[in-house]
């Protein structure tokens with residue numbers, strides 16, 4: 001037997017949040033308990049049939065069986081460009097400004113390898129989606145946390161960013177609509193981020209995975225709706241949430257062509273692209289976006305209303321989020337986030353994600369994902385009322 005010793009970079013990482021929660025959930029299910037899972041943000045809605053059909057058709061064609069490599073299918077990038085133009089009113093060159101990803105998580109986790117050397121600094125929101133942190137650590141970078149505070153509507157205070165060596169800061173991650181806080185931003189904030197990036201020579205990585213999951217008529221902006229963004233920014237898009245395709249692994253990056261090219265160079269040394277048939281399914285998805293999206297939003301909006309109205313009816317104070325399929329809310333002050341999540345699981349058989357799992361500024365909050373039907377959400381509220389109040 002050899003001594004198996006993990007690298008320092010791996011030792012530095014905490015266990016991936018959802019893996020831990022999944023273990024606790026499985027254990028509870030094995031005991032035969034009726035678990036309501038509001039934990040991980042993974043849509044319960046099936047992928048629409050027209051997308052599955054496009055995959056079936058493409059999977060039968062031997063042309064699609066070979067390595068997709070690098071830029072992959074031109075038709076997919078063309079369709080991304082068309083969709084971006086229709087949705088945000090911005091034109092992109094599909095050959096140089098758009099690049100397919102094996103899910104946006106993959107691109108997000110890899111981009112620090114393109115720009116970060118040991119000792120360089122990445123600005124990361126806190127709380128945040130965990131891969132901003134792990135990607136930074138894998139590249140040997142340092143993190144400078146930007147607290148997302150309720151009093152600032154969960155937007156980072158860029159004016160407060162201060163470091164003795166500002167020139168060491170090379171990248172900034174932002175994410176709106178935001179996971180986990182469900183906060184949204186306007187173009188004014190995105191403009192501030194772009195100006196900040198230009199002023200300090202910092203690459204802006206905008207994670208727009210939830211750009212299509214928004215309610216009450218709100219249409220989240222792309223960073224490229226802002227002047228100057230193309231000089232400093234890359235934006236990550238995902239088909240996962242919009243089209244309930246989390247298992248398929250398809251997303252794309254769009255933006256400044258030098259930034260895109262550097263990410264492409266990293267990726268071409270690591271992976272060999274996304275299965276062509278899945279890219280064809282992505283073409284079908286994006287082409288039918290308008291027809292598809294309305295019914296999905298109606299479902300999440302109803303669920304949001306059931307959960308928020310339900311919690312408020314039992315004495316909580318929760319605001320209706322304008323976007324994402326999460327409800328991020330304060331917990332009763334006598335608990336820590338972890339203790340409250342544990343109580344929810346043990347007493348109510350409900351899985352939710354403790355806010356501190358996303359960073360220290362998430363302490364005092366819990367995140368509910370709207371990924372079960374409204375009847376089950378009603379049942380969850382009922383259980384909280386009976387067992388925890």
Ligand SMILES: *Cc1c(COP(=O)(O)O)cnc(C)c1O
Nearest residue numbers: 103104105129179209238240251
């Ligand atoms: C779900 C999610 C992603 C990643 O989605 P993919 O399935 O990898 O495309 C990226 N960012 C945030 C904030 C997410 O919640």
